[in-house]
Amino acid sequence: MSYCVSQVVIAMVGIMLTYRSTRARFAVAGLAFIGLAAAGCSSSSSSSSSSSAPSTSASSAASSPAASASASSAPTGSGAVDVLYAGSLVNLITKQVGPAFQAASGYSVTGAGAGSTALVTDIKGKVYKGDVFISASPTATKTLIGSANGGWVSWYVSFASSNLVLGYNPKSKFAAAIKSEPWYKAITAPGLKLGFTDPATDPKGKLVAEALSGTAKSKDLPALTTIENDKGDVFPEETLVARLQAGQLDAAFFYTIEATPVSIPTVPLTGEDLKATYTISTLKGAPNEPGAEAFAAYLLGPSGQAVLKQDGFDLISPPKVTGSGVPATVQSAL
Secondary structure (H helix, E strand, C coil): CCCCCCEEEEEEEEEEEEECCEEEECCCCCCEEEEECCCCCCCCCCCCCCCCCCCCCHHHHHHHHHHCEEEEEHHCCCEEEEEEHHHHHHHHHHHHHHHHHHHCCCCEEEEEEECCHHHHHHCCCCCCCEEEEECHHHHHHHHHHHHHCCCCEEEEEEEEEEEEEEEEEECCCHHHHHHHHHHHHCCCCCCCEECCCCCCHHHHHHHHHHHHHHHHCCCCHHHHHHCCHHHEEEEHHHHHHHHHHHHCCCCCCHHHHHHHHHHCCCCCCCCCCCCCEEEECCCCCCCCCCHHHHHHHHHHHHHHHHHHHHCCCCEEEEEEEECCCCCCHHHCCC
16 A cells, blocks of 8 residues: 655654545544645555645644533543544544544544545445444435444434535635636636545535536536546545645635635635535444444534534534434433
């Protein structure tokens, strides 16, 4: 497995990061990455993809809203909680809620980030035996409910949403045009390097395809259809932020909550109103069921809600419960 060692330099203390296919695996162990420099790693089907990595310490996370809102209220315990999360949440889980939950509860946090649809496939295929599933699409989560789907989920809570936007590198030579022109015109500029996710594995990719195809028809812009079908623009969700920041991309489609915490400038997708809706649930056969329930309660409680609001999530209030059998620990946070 190649890690583009000559192009990506990672300094880390106390956090381990391994890669399995395009999934980013992480383990929070008390301190976070202290440096990340990325440049020019190309993507190929035979190589592993770089992911956005934690860059703040657990001590700084502990002083954030996620930790300051009554850490003593978090259920405590021990052992690892394995969180399978939408790739758009890599910053939230690895830098913010994960370290803060660990500091407040005593549980450690491990996990994998990828497209929600891909994670559903992995859960059903028993590639991962996780404790918690956080999806960017209720539609994806629903496919884990019921005996015909393996009964992996019996309930889920929809807790927040985030708009789809176009983010851009402010140092790109196309930055001025992206800021001033309609988004659908700016991305057709010759030579512009664009990134989005795979519609087959990620709900965001489906939304991007919807935006491109719908605008291509309404504006009579066949160039957008060409972009939609260009597989060279497709990247794993959990790597898009790092690729844009490293200058590998001029622009990419993000949710607002991916761009806001890392100060990526964005423009709205004028004419479109597309968004992610985030859900959380525990998984059948969770190896650490008490830890899974504690993590869900933490994210849905005051501490988690504080950091979600800080990052620009549109909170669903009250959170919406679908299904039955919500554990008392989680119910108490709603």
